[in-house]
Structures are given as C-alpha cells and as structure tokens.
Amino acid sequence: MEVFSLILVVSVCWTRTWKAAIADSIIHIGAIFDESAKKDEEVFRMAVADLNQNDEILQTEKITCSVTFVDGNNPFQAVQEACDLMNQGILALVSSIGCTSAGSLQSLADAMHIPHLFIQRSTAGTPRSGCGLTRSNRNDDYTLSVRPPVYLNDVILRVVTEYAWQKFIIFYDNDYDIRGIQEFLDKVSQQGMDVALQKVENNINKMITGLFATMRIEELNRYRDTLRRAILIMNPSTAKSFLTEVVETNLVAFDCHWIIINEEINDVDVQELVRRSIGRLTIIRQTFPVPQNISQRCFRGNHRISSSLCDPKDPFSQSMEISNLYIYDTVLLLANAFHKKLEDRKWHSMASLTCIRKNSKPWQGGRSMLETIKKGGVNGLTGELEFAENGGNPNVHFEILGTNYGEDLGRGIRKLGCWNPVTGLNGSLTDRKLENNMRGVVLRVVTVLEEPFVMVSENVLGKPKKYQGFSIDVLEALATYLGFKYEIYVAPDHKYGSPQDDGSWNGLIGELVFKRADIGISALTITPDRENVVDFTTRYMDYSVGVLLRKAEKTVDMFACLAPFDLSLWACIAGTVLLVGLLVYLLNWLNPPRLQMGSMTSTTLYNSMWFVYGSFVQQGGEVPYTTLATRLMMGAWWLFALIVISSYTANLAAFLTITRIENSIQSLQDLSRQTDIPYGTVLDSAVYEHVRVKGMNPFERDGMYSQMWRMINRSNGSENNVVESTAGIQKVKYGNYAFVWDAAVLEYVAINDAECSFYTVGNTVADRGYGIALQHGSPYRDAFSQRILELQQNGDMDILKHKWWPKNGQCDLYSSVDTKQKGGALDIKSFAGVFCILAAGIVLSCFIAMLETWWNKRKGSRVPSKELP
Secondary structure: OHHHHHHHHHHHHHHOOHHHHHHHOOEEEEEEEEOOOHHHHHHHHHHHHHHHOOHHHHOOOOEEEEEEEEOOOOHHHHHHHHHHHHHHOOOEEEEEOOHHHHHHHHHHHHHHOOOEEEOOOOHHHOOOOOOOOOOOOHHHOOEEEOOOOOOHHHHHHHHHHHHOOOEEEEEEEOOOOHHHHHHHHHHHHHOOOEEEEEEEOOOHHHHHHHHHHHOOHHHHHHHHHHOOEEEEEOOHHHHHHHHHHHHHOOOOOOOOEEEEEOOOOOHHHHHHHHHHOOOEEEEEEEOOOOOOOHHHOOEEOOEEOOHHHHOOOOHHHHOOOHHHHHHHHHHHHHHHHHHHHHHOOOOOOOOOOOOOOOOOOOOOOHHHHHHHHHHOOEEEOOEEEOOOOOOEOOOOOEEEEEOOOOOOOOOOOEEEEEEEOOOEEEEOOOOOOOOOOOOOOEEEEEEOOEOOOEEEOOOOOOOOOOEEOHHHHHHHHHHHHHOOEEEEEEOOOOOOOOEOOOOOEOHHHHHHHOOOOOEEEOOOEOOHHHHOOEEEOOOOEEEOEEEEEEOOOOOOOOOHHHOOOOHHHHHHHHHHHHHHHHHHHHHHHHOOOOOOOOOOOOOOHHHHHHHHHHHHOOOOOOOOOOOHHHHHHHHHHHHHHHHHHHHHHHHHHHHHHOOOOOOOOOOHHHHHHOOOOOEEOEOOOHHHHHHHHHHOOOOOOOOHHHHHHHHHOHHHHOOOOEOOHHHHHHHHHHOOOEEEEEHHHHHHHHHOOOOOOEEEEEOOOOOEEEOOEEEOOOOOHHHHHHHHHHHHHOOHHHHHHHHHOOOOOOOOOOOOOOOOOOOOOOOOOOOHHHHHHHHHHHHHHHHHHHHHHHHHHHHHHHOOOOOOO
16 A cells, blocks of 8 residues: 555656646645655655555645756856755755755755755765855744754864773765864864875775885885774765775784774764774764664654655665665654644745746745744654754754774674763763783793793603793793783894894894794894784883903912002112111211110111011010101101001001902993903894994094994904804903993893802993884783783882892902902912911021020030130
C-alpha cells in the first residue's frame, strides 16, 4: 500500500501543472536539490508520501511538490529555478545545496518573502565548512538553517586538548575548504601547538609512492614520527583508502593515534575504518537520538515514518546521508506548521510571484507563514528540530568513539563520550598509553657487552648464556611490569653502530634498522644521528664523557727523613757546622777563656766542633765560652739552628702524612693541554663522533675539543684509538695512555679494579643520556618511557644504580695516587732511612771503639815500665 501511494504521489508531482495543483490543493512546496544528490529527492518524496497518508496532521488536505535540480556551483541557475517555482505558487522553498548557491537563494527569498528552509550539504560526504550567510536585519531574513552550525572547530579543539597533543598533522581531501578550520588553527597556534597541514590527492597511491621516491630515509623517518598523531578531515571513502595505503606501506606504527572527524560517518563506515587501521583510532561523528523501544522507532508523536527510513538494519537507512534525514524532518516541520495555520484559520493562499519584474510585490502571507514555522517544532529522525531567534537549529550532538592501542586489525570500538554546544564534553578522553597488555609478547633484544651495563654471567655448560648488568636490570624491571619476555643476542660485529658510506648502519643500530631485533640495549647513548633511524625511550641515566688514567706509582724511599731538605741544603748545613766550629775554635784561641780551678775541659778544635754539633741538634755542650765574641757567635748559631730544626720538623710531618699530587691531569682541559700522555677512544664510536663534531665546529667557543681531536685523529685515528673499550682499558693499565670513554663505564672499571690502579676525570655536566633503542615507529616506546619515568620517580632507578656504582667503594676514583684516608699510621718504609743512619752510626762507633782500643794498647806497649825501688 505504501509503495502504491508513493508511486501515486510521484506521478502527481511530475504530471500535474501548478494550476491543477492549486485547484486540488492549497499546499504546494518547492524544492531545489544539487544535481549530484538524487537521494535527497527520493527522501523528500517519501516524506511527502508519509505525510499525505497521515490524516491526523493535514486531515483532508494533501501536499503537492515541485522538485528541480541545479548545479551547486552555479548560483544563477539556482535563482532562475527558484523563480520558476515561485511563479508556480509555493508556500515554502526547501533547498539542499552547497554554500555557493545558498547566498543567492537567501537574497531571493528575502526579496519575495518566501520562507526558505536551507539544508547545507557537502560534496560526496566531505565535512562541511561554515557558509557564513549574512543576517543583517532579522525582520527581512526569510532563510532558516535546518542543519545546525558547523562545530568542527570547537569539537576538535576540545578533543585535542583532552588528549594533550602538542604536535600533530591534519590531512584533508580535495573537496574540503580548509578555511573551515581557520578558527581552530588560530587557537592551537596561540597555545603553542605544532600543527602541519597536508592535502590528500585523489590518487592516494601515487601520492604515497611520491613520498618514498622524494624523501631520504632520515626525512621519511621524521615524517613517520609526525604521523603518530594525525587528524583526518575527509569523506569516509577517502579516509578508508588513505588508511589502507599508510598501513600497507608501513608509514604508521602500532603506537599511532588518529582522529577522524566527519558528521557523515555511519555505522558501516565506523566498522570499516576500524578494520583498516592500527594503533588507536578516535572517530567523531554527529549522532541522533534513537528510541530505546524498538517498536517505537518509526513513530514520532502521531506520525509514522516509513520503515525503510527508521529501521537501522534496512540497507536504505544505512546508506542515508545526514542531509537526507534533515530533508525528511523539514517536510514534517512544514506539515505541522501548515496544520497549525489551518487550525487557527489564518491561512494565506498561494500567489503566483514573478521575480523578473522590478515592480513585483512579495508574498503578503510570507511573514505570517515564516513566524509559524519558526515557532513550531518537531521530533523527527534528527531529534528535536526547532529554530532559535537567529534562524538556526541549536540542537546538535556529537558522538566520540574510540579504540585502544593494539596490533590487531579489526579490534572493537566503544563509546568514549559525547559533545554538544551547551554542556560541552561528557566523558573522559585521557590518552592512555599502552598498558600491561604485552603479556605473551616475546621481544628480540640486541646488545653489546659493556661493563657494567651488559655482561655475561658465569655460564653452566649446556645452558644458554645469562646476562647481567645495569641495563639488564632496567630491562627486567620493564618486563616484570609490562609482562613481556625477551631473548638477548650480541650484535655480530660487537659495535654500537655508525652510518656507512652507502647510507646503511652497522652494529646494534643496524640490527634495528633492518628489523632483525625489536629493541637494543647497552651503554647506548641518544644521539641525533641515531634518532633519525631508530626511536629512543626517555633517558634512564645521564651520560658524560670521562677519562681513565693510571694512578702514579708510589715509590719506596728509604731516606724519606731527608726529603724535607734538598741535598744542596743538607750540604750547606754540614758546611755551616764545620765553619762555625772552626770559628769558635779560632775565637777561643785568640782570646783564651779563663777556666775554673779543677776544670777538665779544654778549647780544642775537636771540642769546638762537638759543641757546635750538639747545639745544632739541641743537645747542648760542656765547653765554657766566656768571651763576648764567642757568645755572640753562639747566639746567632742557636737562632739559626732553631729555625732550621723547626722548618725540618714541619716539612717532615707534611711529607710523612700527606701524599703529594704527582699527576697534573685533573680535567678534560688538563688532558687537552698536555702531550706527554697520548689519549684516544673507540674508533667510530659515539664518543669519537662527539669529539669530531665538536672539534671540527668553527663556532665552538671552547678550544678543548679541537685540541683533543688533533690528538685522537693522529694517523687518521689509527695511532691512538682502539677497536673495543676493553682494549683501551688494558692499554691504560699497562702503558702510558689515557682512555676517553663513557664516564659511567670508566667509574665502574676504577671502582672494581683489584689493584685500585685507576682514577677518572670528566665533565660534571650531562649533555646526553643512555636510552633504549627501538625500531622506528615501535608501539612500545611510550610504554617503556612511561615506566622508566615511574622507576625514576619512586627511587627504584637509584637503587639499581647503587648496586653497580656503590658510594663507598674500595678504591678512590678521583685521586691520582694511593692517598691515605683519615691520617693512617706511618709505616716502617717511611722511617727506614732513620734506622739506617742509626745503624751506620752504631757500626761506625763500634769500629772507632775497636780502633781506639787497638791504638791505646799499641801505645801502651811502647811506654817502658818503671821498676820499683
């Protein structure tokens, strides 16, 4: 019956002339549709058919219609067709066209006082831009905007702010007017966000192929990083094709997050977009209320809607555009307005209007009909349709759908929240990172052995190698929290990685670039060159350049007691003793002293020498010197002896308790200024490149690096550099060499050296850091970085550091010799010389005693004995 009625109405609308329509009906509606939107006409006629079957609204009256199609970009044609409709006699004009022709129809409707219900439509489902219809005088404005204003700027800004995005790219198709989001771009620019724009060409495959052909690998990797956060403003079909291309060409990874915003996205589009995407997807679309009671879905008050329009499972309903829904509700709104006019008996008959004549008069009943339409309202397929004072529809609701991060295509989607211009956002859109959903994932980890970051522990025969170290502890903490497992292998060439002549990378970085490993971990520093080809987590430890040197060997000096004075000074003191002793003897010889009765002393040269020596060592003497000259001489001598002995005592204490710093290298600046000790680093390492870049930079203010580079680059780097860090450490220990390397590695070596033969110097400022390397675009980067930050905040990272770099180690890292801490006891080595002098004195005295005994015996044997009387 419904089909028969529809055919009947269609035949009436197309075959009757406007004169016949006036004769049979007093309700006639004109409609202008874009020639590309045939479904607008189909829904319009279905709405007329439904209302003509409803006797409760118009009772015996029936609606007739006249429909015409125009080119949406030709406003002159639109005005001409509208004039033809007005000439036929219409109560209202319904238009579903673009903004280009809407302004011309608005001017015509205002001039002829014909209510104009404008339904803005976009080309092929592309998101709308604001039309900007001028509404200078409300009394002369006969155009009502059925579709709500474009709120894309407000919705995008709210969602992006909720996600806390700071850098993203916006893709839009050819049919979208980018001026529609100018307000959004201005606001995000004021907030300091970094936004890029890119138009998506019709031939998407050619566009993507061109990117790979024109971009170098570093530029392509930076572009991939930009694509991690993107907004798509395009029609659903273009969005599907674009998603397919970027996923298949590996331009996006599993940690990407894209937002697709379009009012025209239906349920079928949502499922297809989710199926083609990876990472996280957020879809923003306009939504309409649906009655919970299934039996009431096709009823709106006293009006029954055709089941093909209200049943969500009907194929016709699934393919409907939003403009189709508003067209149906517009006809329903006009029917209710006509019903009210008929009830109030304030009906104004239609009049044939001529637009072309200059003196043509407008419709007298236009104002009354417009006010009735504006004051009315209806609950239809789009919810509440009513008009505000400004002639616009204020009722609009946006639904925000989203998926979680994931690697599986076609995962589920759920509702995250909703938005409307009155209450704003309702729901939480926190951009959650990858959670503990890595259980069952096995990661392949590439590493380079470097103490104490990665080391091989003792291996039991027949069992796989076990690794330990600071970086392994960090990896284990991540695995415990996130739930993944890992397999470790050492880079085949045992290198961290550097760019080759052909643009490829070797070492650990090369394993990631060629996707043979998922992550790389060791004493790996974050550098700009490496970040161009791989991703890094946030730093888990600061990095600085240090120098490893061998401590000065402490030689054993048996005569350390003589060290306070130089040999020449000792010779001068000995000569002074002899000279003063001789002068004392001469003074006494020239003026002999008066000796007391019974005195056994004499002023011989021997006694004078003994007296001067005894006073020098503060032991005194027995020879009486009573002359004034002799006393003056001895007073000066005693003062001299006091000063010499005091100076000797002070210097001896310092030499025996404090070790003198014998190595002058205490910083990188000291190292660069000297040439006695050659130094180098690992060839083609990050440290080597760091010194090279700094040393060859003409704008570098500090000349330290240029001096270091000259030493390191001798013989093109082959003279002073080594292949591995272990070779550099051995070279320091057994030769005259300084090794420039990671300060953390060198400190561990110095702390754990059994002989404590190393010390380190370096920079106190950390300009870089150690990080975990991942494949470019890896979905695990954010999860790893977040967990590393948590380990740092709760202090667990410090606990791991103290395990490998204890504060109270057995060796002093910063002393160039074996210093005695806290004034330790003096050993026998320091006083061996004193005992040697004592022993020499004892031996000499015994020898003299023996000599004197022999001499006295010999002298006694020559003296003749006296006979007794």
